[in-house]
Amino acid sequence: MRLNKAIYIKYLFMLLIGFMVLPDSNGQPVPGKDENIPFLCTFGKQGLTSWGDADFYSVWFFTVPKEYTKQFYIRVFDPDTGGENDEIQGEFNTKCLYSIYGGKGVDPDKNEDSRGIEKGRNYKGGNLLASKIFGGEAKYDNKWYTFGPFNPTSGDYNPKWGYIFKVVCEGISGDDGNLYRYFMSRDPNNNLPVEGGNVYTYKYTFRMWNDFRSVSHIYPYIDTGVIYVKQHNFDWDNDGHILVVSKYKQGIDQTVSGQDNWEESRIPIEPQEIGSSLDFQFHKKQGELVKNNNVVIRTENQRGDALKFFPSPIGGIPVYQAIIRVIPVPKPK
Ligand SMILES: [Ca+2]
Ligand SMILES: [Ca+2]
Ligand SMILES: [Ca+2]
Secondary structure (H helix, E strand, O other): OHHHHHHHHHHHHHHHHHHHHOOOOOOOEEOOOOOOOOEEEEEOOOOOHHHOOOOOEEEEEEEEOOOOOOOEEEEEEOOOOOOOOOEOOOOOOOEEEEEEEEOOOOOOOOOHHHHOOOOOOOOOOOEEEEEEEEOOOHHHOOOEEEEEEEOHHHOEEEOOOEEEEEEEEEEEEOOOEEEEEEEEEOOOOOOOEOOOOEEEEOEEEEEOOOOOOOEEEEOEEEOOOOOEEEEEEEOOOOOOEEEEEEOOEEEEEOOOOOOOOEEEEEEEOOHHHOOEEOEEEEEOOOOOOOOOOEEEEEEEEOOOOEOOEOOOOOOOOOOOOOOOOOOOOOOOO
16 A cells, blocks of 8 residues: 555656756747736826826837748737737727837847836837727727737847847827737737747736636746845736746745735745746735726836746746655655
């Protein structure tokens, strides 16, 4: 009996380890499939920040590995503001400008302004490769629009990531909430991931599900040298709990914001957590549903350097491992 249990635990452990190092080829949907987030959210700049968007623009980075030499596309789901998915205020009158940048000035490791974290700094560094304004056009409602093709070498080269591209969505007029998603694809008409590609942002503005049983996740990556992480959340509307989970953290409750304000708290980092992601879990308040909750999250390390969020978490989804105990296998007699 004891022997069986020990073998079982060993197998469980191997299974868990295997799960954690599995490479993820689905690096390009935004939001990612493990995040359980319905949409990104950007309001027209005449909107109120109390509706959940702190700055009326979003900045995302897409990376193409240098081994990939074919053309690729950036696809946007529901790029318009109107119809099925978007958040109306009065009547729909919002226009959003999507811009895709490549070349020098894009790489946020070299050009901090490019990260788009602080309002008023120039997050548009790089060469403009494509752009388009969407209002309330029915022909793009609940459908994909495709930017491209793009040549990988028109990105900003970084030896760690390959070629980096930046996609900015700005609410240039109106006051409604534009909900949308992205996908980096090797095909103009289907979502086929670019092998080895990645996506990240530094400031994540998103919509929660209108379902209090649904838990959303985002995954900041813990790079070398991180001692603690400071999280900042905006306009959470006191909608339940934000918990932090990792291999070593079972669920640390974070300070949460109410309406139209930022709150922050610190998360200590263990040396063993370096090189993996944290799991920020968004648990909605039970009982009375907080509807159409849009939220902003950003994180930084002890030096004030912003952390990247990868919709497909680097190192896989962290799993709390307290239950694992090594039971020695008895020697055969
Ligand atoms: Ca409106
Ligand atoms: Ca939309
Ligand atoms: Ca909100």
